[in-house]
Amino acid sequence: xxxxxxxxxxxxxGARIAVAALAVLAALSVPPARAEVPPDVFVMAMQIxxxxxxxxxxxxxxxxxxxxxxxYERLLYFDDDDVTRIEGxxxxxxxxxxxxxxxxxxxxxxxxxxSGNPVTAEDAVYSFRRVVRLNLAPAFILAQFGFTPDNVDSxxxxxxxxxxxxxxxxxxxxxxxxxxxxxxxxxIVDAKLVKSRAANGDDGNKWLxxxxxxxxxxxxxxxxxxxxxxxxxxxxxxxxxxxxRTAFIRHIGxxxxxxxxxxxxxxxxxxxxxxxxxxxxxxxxxxxxxxxxKGSLFYLALNxxxxxxxxxxxxxxxxxxxxxxxxxxxxxRGQAEPHQTIIPAGYLGSxxxxxFTFDPAKAKALLGGGEGPAVTLDVRNVQEELQIAQSIQAxxxxxxxxxxxxxxxxxxxxxxxxxxxxxLYFGQWGPDYQDPHSNAQAFASNPDNSDRGQVKTLAWRNxxxxxxxxxxxSAAVLERDPGKRAADYREIQRRMLADSPFVVLYQQVxxxxxxxxxxxxxxxxxxxxxxxxxxxxxxxx
Amino acid sequence: MPFARTLAxxxxxxxxxxxxxxxxxxxxxxxxxxxxxxxxxxxRAPADVIARVRAEMGLDLPVYEQFFIYVxxxxxGNFGESVLTARPVISDIGRYFPATLELAxxxxxxxxxxxxxxxxxxxxxxxxxxxxxxxxxxxxxYSVPVFWLGLMGLLVFYAKLGWVAGPGRIDVYYEDxxxxxxxxxxxxxxxxxxxxxxxxxxxxxVLPASILGLYSLAYIARMTRSFMxxxxxxxxxxxxxxxxxxxxxxxxxxxxxxxxVPLVTVIALSYxxxxxxxxxxxxxxxxxxxxxxxxxxxxxxxxxxxxxGTIVVGVVFVGLNLLAEMLYPVLDPRARSARA
Numbered sequence: 001x002x003x004x005x006x007x008x009x010x011x012x013x014g015a016r017i018a019v020a021a022l023a024v025l026a027a028l029s030v031p032p033a034r035a036e037v038p039p040d041v042f043v044m045a046m047q048i049x050x051x052x053x054x055x056x057x058x059x060x061x062x063x064x065x066x067x068x069x070x071x072y073e074r075l076l077y078f079d080d081d082d083v084t085r086i087e088g089x090x091x092x093x094x095x096x097x098x099x100x101x102x103x104x105x106x107x108x109x110x111x112x113x114x115s116g117n118p119v120t121a122e123d124a125v126y127s128f129r130r131v132v133r134l135n136l137a138p139a140f141i142l143a144q145f146g147f148t149p150d151n152v153d154s155x156x157x158x159x160x161x162x163x164x165x166x167x168x169x170x171x172x173x174x175x176x177x178x179x180x181x182x183x184x185x186x187x188i189v190d191a192k193l194v195k196s197r198a199a200n201g202d203d204g205n206k207w208l209x210x211x212x213x214x215x216x217x218x219x220x221x222x223x224x225x226x227x228x229x230x231x232x233x234x235x236x237x238x239x240x241x242x243x244x245r246t247a248f249i250r251h252i253g254x255x256x257x258x259x260x261x262x263x264x265x266x267x268x269x270x271x272x273x274x275x276x277x278x279x280x281x282x283x284x285x286x287x288x289x290x291x292x293x294k295g296s297l298f299y300l301a302l303n304x305x306x307x308x309x310x311x312x313x314x315x316x317x318x319x320x321x322x323x324x325x326x327x328x329x330x331x332x333r334g335q336a337e338p339h340q341t342i343i344p345a346g347y348l349g350s351x352x353x354x355x356f357t358f359d360p361a362k363a364k365a366l367l368g369g370g371e372g373p374a375v376t377l378d379v380r381n382v383q384e385e386l387q388i389a390q391s392i393q394a395x396x397x398x399x400x401x402x403x404x405x406x407x408x409x410x411x412x413x414x415x416x417x418x419x420x421x422x423x424l425y426f427g428q429w430g431p432d433y434q435d436p437h438s439n440a441q442a443f444a445s446n447p448d449n450s451d452r453g454q455v456k457t458l459a460w461r462n463x464x465x466x467x468x469x470x471x472x473x474s475a476a477v478l479e480r481d482p483g484k485r486a487a488d489y490r491e492i493q494r495r496m497l498a499d500s501p502f503v504v505l506y507q508q509v510x511x512x513x514x515x516x517x518x519x520x521x522x523x524x525x526x527x528x529x530x531x532x533x534x535x536x537x538x539x540x541x
Numbered sequence: 542m543p544f545a546r547t548l549a550x551x552x553x554x555x556x557x558x559x560x561x562x563x564x565x566x567x568x569x570x571x572x573x574x575x576x577x578x579x580x581x582x583x584x585r586a587p588a589d590v591i592a593r594v595r596a597e598m599g600l601d602l603p604v605y606e607q608f609f610i611y612v613x614x615x616x617x618g619n620f621g622e623s624v625l626t627a628r629p630v631i632s633d634i635g636r637y638f639p640a641t642l643e644l645a646x647x648x649x650x651x652x653x654x655x656x657x658x659x660x661x662x663x664x665x666x667x668x669x670x671x672x673x674x675x676x677x678x679x680x681x682x683y684s685v686p687v688f689w690l691g692l693m694g695l696l697v698f699y700a701k702l703g704w705v706a707g708p709g710r711i712d713v714y715y716e717d718x719x720x721x722x723x724x725x726x727x728x729x730x731x732x733x734x735x736x737x738x739x740x741x742x743x744x745x746x747v748l749p750a751s752i753l754g755l756y757s758l759a760y761i762a763r764m765t766r767s768f769m770x771x772x773x774x775x776x777x778x779x780x781x782x783x784x785x786x787x788x789x790x791x792x793x794x795x796x797x798x799x800x801x802v803p804l805v806t807v808i809a810l811s812y813x814x815x816x817x818x819x820x821x822x823x824x825x826x827x828x829x830x831x832x833x834x835x836x837x838x839x840x841x842x843x844x845x846x847x848x849x850g851t852i853v854v855g856v857v858f859v860g861l862n863l864l865a866e867m868l869y870p871v872l873d874p875r876a877r878s879a880r881a
Binding site: 038041043049052053060061135136137138139140209210221222224225226227228230248250251252253254256257260261263264266408409411412414415416418432454455456 | 580707842
């Protein structure tokens with residue numbers, strides 16, 4: 001046992017090491033000059049861990065599509081303020097033949113790729129043929145018009161370097177065809193450059209996953225998965241060079257950390273703040289909240305394989321068992337708009353009707369009393385979605401329906417959903433392109449309801465056998481009169497309001513928080529309309 | 542040759558451990574209720590694309606065949622491509638592992654430099670106020686969730702005081718300024734002679750390393766205290782004191798030297814755990830490390846990446862244990878004589 005006197009003799013070596021360590025820490029901890037992003041550099045924090053490729057023939061994730069849209073140009077664009085209006089991009093004029101099957105696009109003169117190569121019709125031909133040949137995840141957006149690896153060489157051609165001709169297998173609605181050409185998969189790549197990088201018949205896919213060959217406002221300098229994407233401006237961009245020399249997109253997984261970075265001035269824009277975090281900083285003069293209504297819908301689905309859930313009364317009753325306004329007003333606070341139909345607001349044929357309210361008495365009456373069933377609700381373990389699921393659990397209980405929550409990782413929940421092993425599912429659906437067919441096909445089409453069905457739409461995943469609606473959906477894509485076509489989609493939606501296993505809760509409103517000195521950052525109406533091209537910065541406060 | 546026999550025995554045990562790792566990771570990958578094709582092609586790919594990718598990934602083969610392919614790949618060092626990053630797994634590991642190594646090494650150094658003296662001081666002043674303070678610090682490091690601690694650390698030292706740099710390994714403006722040699726930015730910047738990048742990298746490293754180091758410190762200090770209390774109660778310590786040796790020599794020259802063997806094991810285990818188990822710290826600090834890579838890959842059933850990452854961690858873990866065991870004879874003459 002150490003005596004008092006002995007205690008006075010300290011372990012000096014250890015103490016010295018400790019002091020030295022603290023001194024090093026202190027030296028590193030000298031307060032730096034306040035961080036401020038330079039005026040010609042744009043820094044954004046967001047969750048970019050969904051990116052698996054930056055080849056536009058393969059990109060099918062939110063972040064990848066956003067970045068790709070800032071690198072590549074497409075033949076056509078839609079107007080951000082009215083997605084039914086089509087504008088020129090690489091094509092400055094276009095027409096369709098009388099029989100509705102042959103489209104001619106005239107290539108805008110004077111455009112160049114980031115490599116210096118001119119943009120020609122041959123590049124467009126190569127880009128589209130490449131998409132069909134590679135047949136990667138988003139290829140169906142073009143392939144649905146009858147393009148196959150066998151016929152694509154004859155169906156897509158360039159009679160001269162300024163004209164692109166595309167021949168579809170049927171006379172589809174031109175609006176649908178044009179909408180699909182505004183999708184990311186229809187980006188025009190630099191054929192000469194990509195061909196030079198092709199290996200083992202991959203059409204340059206491996207190389208283009210991590211490099212760029214576009215004519216858009218930025219070129220890809222580097223993509224480090226789960227870390228950072230760096231874009232450098234393209235000085236000869238045809239609409240004018242971006243003001244920002246470089247755009248840095250940093251992966252910051254934690255929304256709370258994004259907020260800290262924003263408040264310190266280390267980033268210009270934070271993309272993933274929660275409604276609570278946004279509410280806490282909404283009155284700050286040096287920050288600005290930005291909102292944009294997107295096409296994504298959040299919905300509750302009832303698996304029709306379940307004896308309990310396939311009762312028509314149950315399908316209808318649950319629509320009165322969701323606290324729509326509570327969810328939008330309390331949980332999502334500005335990041336959602338009430339919407340109860342399958343075509344998003346702003347799209348052709350959208351229906352501005354929200355007939356359902358939280359009304360447990362009506363639901364009980366529809367269910368006819370008695371003991372309610374017990375069901376499971378699968379949901380992603382994401383904070384807001386869990387809160388919504390808890391709200392659903394509470395409101396269903398008002399009609400005696402016992403809901404057990406089954407939160408899981410996104411892919412785990414999806415695997416179960418795709419296997420039709422769920423009872424209730426709460427999730428998100430965003431259109432693949434700005435046309436009502438994308439959602440109608442998902443929700444209101446199910447060509448083969450058997451377990452072996454190859455077209456695994458949302459209707460199929462919920463085992464909802466709907467031959468009549470499927471036929472209506474198929475017919476609507478061939479309707480060339482926009483007015484009649486819009487009426488077709490409204491009729492489909494009215495039928496689904498009357499009876500369907502889907503409860504659409506709300507339409508997503510995307511939110512970003514930017515520093516007040518940042519101007520011209522565009523969120524746009526779709527996940528691939530986020531644009532950094534027009535970003536400028538005024539002098540700091 | 543007893544040493545060669547020991548080495549052979551240890552290597553055999555290491556091989557068995559790694560084979561066990563392979564089996565466990567394969568079984569976990571197959572038991573997870575996640576379709577790996579989803580990670581590769583997304584939720585909306587048509588049925589023909591899903592079927593083609595499933596075949597390309599070998600998932601249409603019988604399970605036993607998949608296992609042999611899996612083991613075969615591990616033995617040949619070919620881990621294939623990661624589904625999530627679409628890059629060769631080996632190049633992913635080459636990027637993520639040095640980041641983790643840098644963080645874990647800095648944290649372990651903090652743990653050793655502070656934890657060992659604290660543990661010794663705590664044992665020497667057992668029951669007195671330094672002991673109580675050190676025990677509270679250790680308990681804090683052990684029991685406070687690292688996730689919360691990381692966020693609070695960022696809030697106080699980065700956002701409020703501005704003493705340290707924010708999340709990430711380096712300010713974005715310094716990205717790609719120094720060539721990657723070791724993959725550890727602090728070292729690479731020194732090699733390149735770029736002191737600006739070096740200081741910036743250290744400023745980014747100091748907070749996550751300190752947070753992780755607190756955990757390491759807590760463990761090392763507690764174990765050092767425990768070893769030292771045992772050692773200080775031995776007869777030879779009383780004899781040394783009776784002989785009138787200075788207390789400093791009794792503590793550091795006699796007692797501490799005799800706890801080095803178990804202490805090295807504790808440090809090796811703590812270091813190994815930090816190499817793989819710092820997922821939450823890596824998440825909070827946006828640190829692109831191996832722990833987060835393996836966790837994300839496992840949650841996506843990206844088995845190539847899980848296999849590669851697990852093998853690397855397993856080999857390092859086993860290697861650290863081997864190293865610790867090889868150090869025993871150096872640190873303890875009794876171990877030398879036992880082997881002789």
